[in-house]
Amino acid sequence: MSDQISIPELTRKDFPLLNKEGEIKNNLIYLDHAATSQKPKQVINALVNYYSYQNANVHRGAHQLSAIATQKFENARQVTSKFIGSNSAKEIVFTRNATEAINLVAFSWGNTFIKENDEILISLMEHHSNIVPWQLLSKKIGCKIKFIGITKNGELDLEDAYKKLTDKTKLISILYTSNTLGCCNPIKKLTEMAHNVGAHILVDACQTLAHQKINVSELGIDFLAGSSHKLCGPTGCGFLWSKEDILEQMPPFLGGGEMIQDVGKYESSWADLPHKFEAGTPAIGEAIGMAEAMKYLENIGLEKIKNYENKLINYLFNKLITIKGIKILGPKPIVDKNRAPLVTFNIEGLHSNDIAEMLDASNICIRSGHHCCQLIHKYYQINSSARASLSFTSTVEEIDIFTKTLIDSIKFLKDNS
């Protein structure tokens, strides 16, 4: 690992919370990056700077300050567009988060283009944000949801996907990287499969954007959803990307200010893309902060991040696998194969909440519960699991301390049960 260790050395100083400046000053080990990432000072400063010196509403004011805020906000759209390799900033719709982006597609595109008895193909490993919007749509218009299964290995069963795909399939909606199993799905293959039957594909990239480079044009997909807070940006902002011609055909999702061209007594007309989907005052400072986070990741280099995290996850996995009674969900990492830097596990005879609480007593933050993925937990016939998730700021030393404390905690809990 030593040749790669420079990434945390280079970046960690940028994260106040990881630098003993936060509420928990005593050797905090944050292993919950998949729930939300920590924020570097570049992002925090962008927010402070915006609210201190540039705060004004966008697209409305005749005054200079509004022009500055608008320019910064629209620049954030350009940065987001470049970050994912899209052709135009018009293809970026700012939302509150990835959940809202998926709901936008379900309510606008889904309600328009999906009909009764049409089929939507999702997988058993989806986050609730990529299940519930389709259930709401299905209840409303009578379309069917079908589920791609999981292999014994804990990965997407591509053969099952082939079997479930029919000429009634109108959409494959799938996560790129699983927040529970850690696997990365074959998006190019799934895109080809969707397009072969005339369906669209939506990719939930929440757990991918901070870990590897994504290029929507190269992937050839139709929709992409992302959340700022998973990629070192502020909460309250996310985005939907889609091709201009698809967005043009979609009706607005929410109505109100900013999204109109003209308002009459009983009818209105819509603003140009992407504003027709952005009703009301947007999260201006947060979009600017998200763009700063994207620039920060690009400065480190997403390829470097991917390589470093791949090594780190192998190291963590190989340590955990030796623990007696551990059951890990998802595939074993393979060096150079894309995988999320996280491990989800259970310890025989113990509840994941007890493990997380014991670790918390040593200032180690992990997640326990169903991680908004009840379907995959039901599939494995469990209610909850523990999850340790890393980032490019994580270190081998942290993994060593975490594993040792986990082993001590298991012993304590078993001795006292």
Ligand SMILES: Cc1ncc(COP(=O)(O)O)c(C=O)c1O
């Ligand atoms: C894979 C995946 N999809 C979607 C989401 C939802 O993200 P948000 O709550 O920011 O909308 C998450 C959050 O954990 C996630 O991990």
